[in-house]
Amino acid sequence: MLQRVTRSACAAAAATAALLVAGLSGSASAGTAASDPAPPTAAEALHTTAAPPALLRAMQRDLGLDRRQARQRLANEAEAGAAAGWLRAALGADWAGAWVHGRESGALTVATADARDVPAIEAGGAEAVVVRHPLSVLDAAKARLDRAAAAHRGSTDAPVWYVDVRTNSLVVQAVRPAAARSFLAAAGVDRSLVRVEKSAERPRPLYDLRGGEAYYIDGSTRCSIGFPVTRGTQQGFASAGHCGRAGSTTAGYNQVSQGTFQASVFPGNDMSWVAVNSSWTATPYVKGASGQNVQVTGSAQATVGASVCRSGSTSGWHCGTVQQLNTSVTYQEGTVSGVTRTTVCAEPGDSGGSYISGSQAQGVTSGGSGDCTSGGTTFFQPINPLLQTYGLTLRTTTGDPGDPGDPGDPGDPQGTWAAGTVYQAGDLVTYGGATYRCIQGHQAQTGWEPPNVPALWQRV
Numbered sequence: 001m002l003q004r005v006t007r008s009a010c011a012a013a014a015a016t017a018a019l020l021v022a023g024l025s026g027s028a029s030a031g032t033a034a035s036d037p038a039p040p041t042a043a044e045a046l047h048t049t050a051a052p053p054a055l056l057r058a059m060q061r062d063l064g065l066d067r068r069q070a071r072q073r074l075a076n077e078a079e080a081g082a083a084a085g086w087l088r089a090a091l092g093a094d095w096a097g098a099w100v101h102g103r104e105s106g107a108l109t110v111a112t113a114d115a116r117d118v119p120a121i122e123a124g125g126a127e128a129v130v131v132r133h134p135l136s137v138l139d140a141a142k143a144r145l146d147r148a149a150a151a152h153r154g155s156t157d158a159p160v161w162y163v164d165v166r167t168n169s170l171v172v173q174a175v176r177p178a179a180a181r182s183f184l185a186a187a188g189v190d191r192s193l194v195r196v197e198k199s200a201e202r203p204r205p206l207y208d209l210r211g212g213e214a215y216y217i218d219g220s221t222r223c224s225i226g227f228p229v230t231r232g233t234q235q236g237f238a239s240a241g242h243c244g245r246a247g248s249t250t251a252g253y254n255q256v257s258q259g260t261f262q263a264s265v266f267p268g269n270d271m272s273w274v275a276v277n278s279s280w281t282a283t284p285y286v287k288g289a290s291g292q293n294v295q296v297t298g299s300a301q302a303t304v305g306a307s308v309c310r311s312g313s314t315s316g317w318h319c320g321t322v323q324q325l326n327t328s329v330t331y332q333e334g335t336v337s338g339v340t341r342t343t344v345c346a347e348p349g350d351s352g353g354s355y356i357s358g359s360q361a362q363g364v365t366s367g368g369s370g371d372c373t374s375g376g377t378t379f380f381q382p383i384n385p386l387l388q389t390y391g392l393t394l395r396t397t398t399g400d401p402g403d404p405g406d407p408g409d410p411g412d413p414q415g416t417w418a419a420g421t422v423y424q425a426g427d428l429v430t431y432g433g434a435t436y437r438c439i440q441g442h443q444a445q446t447g448w449e450p451p452n453v454p455a456l457w458q459r460v
Helices: 004-023 055-061 065-093 114-124 137-152 177-187 383-388
Strands: 095-101 109-113 127-130 160-164 167-174 196-197 214-216 221-224 227-231 234-241 249-250 257-265 270-275 285-287 291-293 307-312 316-331 333-340 352-359 360-371 375-382 428-431 434-438 457-459
Touching: 055 177, 055 307, 055 375, 065 095, 065 109, 065 307, 065 457, 095 137, 109 114, 114 127, 127 177, 127 360, 137 160, 137 167, 137 177, 167 177, 177 196, 227 270, 227 383, 234 383, 249 285, 257 383, 270 383, 307 360, 316 360, 316 375, 333 360, 360 383, 375 383
Parallel strands: 109 127, 167 196
Antiparallel strands: 095 109, 160 167, 160 316, 214 221, 214 249, 227 234, 234 270, 249 257, 257 270, 285 291, 307 316, 307 352, 316 333, 333 375, 352 360, 360 375, 428 434, 434 457
16 A cells, blocks of 8 residues: 555645646646746657558557547547556555556546555546555566466466456466466466466467568568667667577568668567668658658557557558557467567568557567457567667657767666666656656657656656
């Protein structure tokens, strides 16, 4: 539960969150003069109004929306993400997750393990749900399953497990329920935390050996570019780890020599990055429907229930929603942890491709089941851990990449705020003599300094 001395702080944070949900300006700093320019709302900071027509059309097709609803949904999801971040910081150990729902994502639900938090949550404009288990307990149980899978005690007959904040449970999907029971016993997980779901899904990585667009690895396998990045002055792109190993060479969609894999992890995670030669230039764009560019402006993490769209070289542009964060999935090659589960369809050859919510990069395609004719479930490797692991900077502007910092240095997430550093919710930084807490995971960039973006930072 919340410490009693923090209740007033919780109420203050919730009040600010209420302003954010309402789409009004709010400030993370106390004592701001009335004459000072109001900081941007979350929707303004994340540039939701700049959503290109290609993305909006894909949302309309796949989510059953009209154009106005698609725009409103993006704005609501940005504001809800900020409000959830403020409430997470305020609830502390009580926090049990949050999700958006409704056709336009107009409602935010926040779960808590302490009924005394309900007034503060409701004051923040969210619906409150009191549950039995705080998120930390369910995450710890999932971590036990991850460790058991890493020790080869998992099974492709129980290939997917995740924390479902909507039902306040650890879900294990299994082709054979007996396999799930054996897995849980091997991991020593309390069965009262778990819900076993029977499922016919057998996820697989989504690369193939067919010709087509995107990029090619060692002259044969085809995958899709995730996001253009820089590492110092070196340009390149992020993609999935199963697409290639360090040292593998790549050619572009036009079969022109392109670059070399610098690092790759799979299984365990599913991440890699490729350094390209001087014939190729990193841009801040994702290829949208009909070949139109969709600009990436940041990497703020989307909330459960939020809309997300994917670009891939086989199936093109498709949209769906975020189902669960921090999911683990077992492929034939091994278990990958920390991926995000979605309702977006994908097909072989789409691996490595971009997931984006509004203008915010989310991750690179890992694998899934089904296809884009009958529908399916897919998983993506979140982009922020990938950027942090390899010391990469997401490309969000055109022109000379310059030198944002020492190549390979991911920055200090607990020191002085610095552009290029990947911050997770809860990280503390100093800026301008003040201390700020990160409330939404993202990679910092110029213009997103803590006092300027209350959607991402809370002054403490």
